[in-house]
Amino acid sequence: MQGPVCPVPLRHDEQIVLGHGSGGSMTHNLVRNLFYAAFDNAPLLAGDDSALLDLPAGGRLALTTDSHIVAPLFFPGGDIGRLAVCGTVNDLAMVGARPLGLTAGFILEEGLLIATLQGVIESMRLAAEEAGIRILAGDTKVVERGKGDGLFINTSGLGWVPPGREISGKNAQPGDAVLLTGPIGDHGIAVLTARGGLALESDVLSDVAPLNRLVEALLSSEPEVHVLRDPTRGGVATALNEIARQSGVAIQLDETGIPVNPCVESACELLGLDPLYVANEGKALIVLPEARAEAAIKVLRSLRYGEGSVQIGVVRAGPAGRVLMRTAIGGTRLVDTLAGEMLPRIC
Amino acid sequence: MQGPVCPVPLRHDEQIVLGHGSGGSMTHNLVRNLFYAAFDNAPLLAGDDSALLDLPAGGRLALTTDSHIVAPLFFPGGDIGRLAVCGTVNDLAMVGARPLGLTAGFILEEGLLIATLQGVIESMRLAAEEAGIRILAGDTKVVERGKGDGLFINTSGLGWVPPGREISGKNAQPGDAVLLTGPIGDHGIAVLTARGGLALESDVLSDVAPLNRLVEALLSSEPEVHVLRDPTRGGVATALNEIARQSGVAIQLDETGIPVNPCVESACELLGLDPLYVANEGKALIVLPEARAEAAIKVLRSLRYGEGSVQIGVVRAGPAGRVLMRTAIGGTRLVDTLAGEMLPRIC
Numbered sequence: 001m002q003g004p005v006c007p008v009p010l011r012h013d014e015q016i017v018l019g020h021g022s023g024g025s026m027t028h029n030l031v032r033n034l035f036y037a038a039f040d041n042a043p044l045l046a047g048d049d050s051a052l053l054d055l056p057a058g059g060r061l062a063l064t065t066d067s068h069i070v071a072p073l074f075f076p077g078g079d080i081g082r083l084a085v086c087g088t089v090n091d092l093a094m095v096g097a098r099p100l101g102l103t104a105g106f107i108l109e110e111g112l113l114i115a116t117l118q119g120v121i122e123s124m125r126l127a128a129e130e131a132g133i134r135i136l137a138g139d140t141k142v143v144e145r146g147k148g149d150g151l152f153i154n155t156s157g158l159g160w161v162p163p164g165r166e167i168s169g170k171n172a173q174p175g176d177a178v179l180l181t182g183p184i185g186d187h188g189i190a191v192l193t194a195r196g197g198l199a200l201e202s203d204v205l206s207d208v209a210p211l212n213r214l215v216e217a218l219l220s221s222e223p224e225v226h227v228l229r230d231p232t233r234g235g236v237a238t239a240l241n242e243i244a245r246q247s248g249v250a251i252q253l254d255e256t257g258i259p260v261n262p263c264v265e266s267a268c269e270l271l272g273l274d275p276l277y278v279a280n281e282g283k284a285l286i287v288l289p290e291a292r293a294e295a296a297i298k299v300l301r302s303l304r305y306g307e308g309s310v311q312i313g314v315v316r317a318g319p320a321g322r323v324l325m326r327t328a329i330g331g332t333r334l335v336d337t338l339a340g341e342m343l344p345r346i347c
Numbered sequence: 348m349q350g351p352v353c354p355v356p357l358r359h360d361e362q363i364v365l366g367h368g369s370g371g372s373m374t375h376n377l378v379r380n381l382f383y384a385a386f387d388n389a390p391l392l393a394g395d396d397s398a399l400l401d402l403p404a405g406g407r408l409a410l411t412t413d414s415h416i417v418a419p420l421f422f423p424g425g426d427i428g429r430l431a432v433c434g435t436v437n438d439l440a441m442v443g444a445r446p447l448g449l450t451a452g453f454i455l456e457e458g459l460l461i462a463t464l465q466g467v468i469e470s471m472r473l474a475a476e477e478a479g480i481r482i483l484a485g486d487t488k489v490v491e492r493g494k495g496d497g498l499f500i501n502t503s504g505l506g507w508v509p510p511g512r513e514i515s516g517k518n519a520q521p522g523d524a525v526l527l528t529g530p531i532g533d534h535g536i537a538v539l540t541a542r543g544g545l546a547l548e549s550d551v552l553s554d555v556a557p558l559n560r561l562v563e564a565l566l567s568s569e570p571e572v573h574v575l576r577d578p579t580r581g582g583v584a585t586a587l588n589e590i591a592r593q594s595g596v597a598i599q600l601d602e603t604g605i606p607v608n609p610c611v612e613s614a615c616e617l618l619g620l621d622p623l624y625v626a627n628e629g630k631a632l633i634v635l636p637e638a639r640a641e642a643a644i645k646v647l648r649s650l651r652y653g654e655g656s657v658q659i660g661v662v663r664a665g666p667a668g669r670v671l672m673r674t675a676i677g678g679t680r681l682v683d684t685l686a687g688e689m690l691p692r693i694c
Binding site for chain 1: 360388455
């Protein structure tokens with residue numbers, strides 16, 4: 001869930017629309033109005049990718065959940081199974097937690113082919129193996145034809161944060177550097193490409209990947225990391241806005257420094273999308289003292305899934321809660337949170 | 348998930364049918380063929396209501412997950428929100444775990460009324476308060492109209508099992524007594540009643556309730572409990588078959604001793620249902636040494652949700668894996684696991 005924004009009251013007779021699932025400000029508003037109001041507790045309201053619980057013996061437990069509804073189920077570079085494992089593994093990694101185990105809850109639609117389910121489970125098995133995590137508990141429900149969409153998967157994750165790690169969206173400080181582990185928008189564009197009916201053909205593969213080993217290696221050589229966040233729904237722009245708000249700082253980006261694969265760039269131009277708002281599933285934003293940026297990038301580039309790491313910006317004292325971008329032509333523009341839905345059912 | 352049964356191979360071109368979600372032998376078979384084969388690890392394969400992880404500092408962590416797809420969302424005595432909290436709290440309680448926190452993953456269908464969602468969340472809040480548990484993490488996704496059914500909720504739960512508690516479906520022993528905390532079938536019949544189109548009117552309320560305080564109080568005075576299980580999907584018959592199989596024992600029931608509310612009994616007669624297979628959401632089966640049965644029943648009857656506790660059977664050495672019932676007219680019949688789907692979308 002996301003950090004504090006000013007909630008706009010919801011009307012009782014309002015209906016859920018796709019934008020409520022965008023991960024942007026409509027989602028924030030729904031979550032703040034309904035969920036935070038009802039389930040008012042510190043670990044939830046912290047607004048990080050996993051909730052944290054102190055352990056009497058040292059360290060903390062991290063707990064997170066994600067439901068996956070991506071359409072189609074299979075897309076270039078991945079499928080809902082790999083996504084379900086990686087999404088939750090990454091939410092644990094983003095608070096510095098070592099994954100202890102996952103749960104998997106399946107909602108199947110009557111008529112789903114067993115072979116499809118088998119393919120998805122095989123992907124989950126491989127992704128779990130790659131991440132070194134076990135799926136410890138599961139549940140299977142079936143809904144009638146027309147009451148679901150093939151297959152939805154919820155994965156919840158449990159992890160352990162070693163003592164001394166204090167990674168949170170609220171810890172960005174003026175003078176920090178903002179790093180990104182590679183080019184943006186691959187996942188969103190790959191899923192779009194996989195949907196029929198779009199005049200779009202591309203060779204873009206989803207970047208969906210488990211980042212826990214990369215994070216663990218980074219933290220062992222650069223323990224001073226302040227913030228980690230994976231820019232999924234709502235993209236880099238929304239994730240950075242969350243961090244800026246949680247920490248009460250400004251983040252200053254440089255447009256020319258943000259890596260975008262040429263195929264993603266041309267697909268975005270064609271579709272009128274801004275890659276800053278397109279979902280990633282195998283990238284991390286890293287905030288740490290600028291003095292450590294170069295060393296961190298060197299480590300990251302030596303690691304799988306970190307080869308394309310670069311610095312994309314810096315943290316400033318103000319304007320608090322804002323993300324600003326120096327554009328390629330020398331101006332400065334405000335980079336806002338995604339409002340409604342841009343690409344529904346991307347994860 | 349459920350304990351070992353002999354899996355019948357699935358064909359690749361087979362399709363998912365409602366019976367795969369019944370909680371009975373079709374569900375077992377799907378789980379064994381696909382999930383256990385892919386995610387082969389001891390805590391998962393233990394087949395109890397929560398997976399258990401050893402803690403270095405003593406005790407164990409319990410992890411469980413459940414997706415809730417009940418239709419309709421509101422029914423006499425409860426709703427999907429109360430069900431989602433209680434179902435997962437009870438899965439933790441059934442391994443003797445004290446709940447530490449829940450996660451909640453929502454899949455909303457476009458067009459759902461905010462007021463409906465608000466009502467459900469308020470129920471979750473009240474149930475969590477009653478159980479003394481916090482909802483620590485959440486996720487919200489939205490699917491297009493016609494790709495869901497109003498609202499599905501996954502809840503996953505984390506709990507702590509104090510050192511010394513060894514409660515598992517595999518621990519039933521010959522000479523144990525089988526207790527039940529009250530009359531059966533209320534939840535299933537209440538949900539059926541709430542569905543339009545059935546020539547059925549009744550005053551039956553769902554028994555949906557959090558059992559963690561009852562279990563905690565029982566265990567503090569009767570620590571020798573061997574097995575706890577909540578007879579949800581598939582009912583008491585399926586839950587007892589799971590225990591008989593996991594422990595390699597026989598369970599002998601006495602038909603006249605199994606409590607059924609008169610309204611539930613007449614609804615079951617009308618619909619041709621056997622209450623032994625109808626879901627409960629606020630009852631527990633308790634297996635413990637027969638010498639402790641009377642004292643345990645006394646404790647249970649003094650507790651909320653335990654007022655109707657009785658002994659319903661005993662554990663015998665064999666025939667291993669079987670549940671037998673002495674019928675009201677003096678014969679003995681085999682009580683089998685639920686096969687396919689009897690009442691779809693009951694939880």
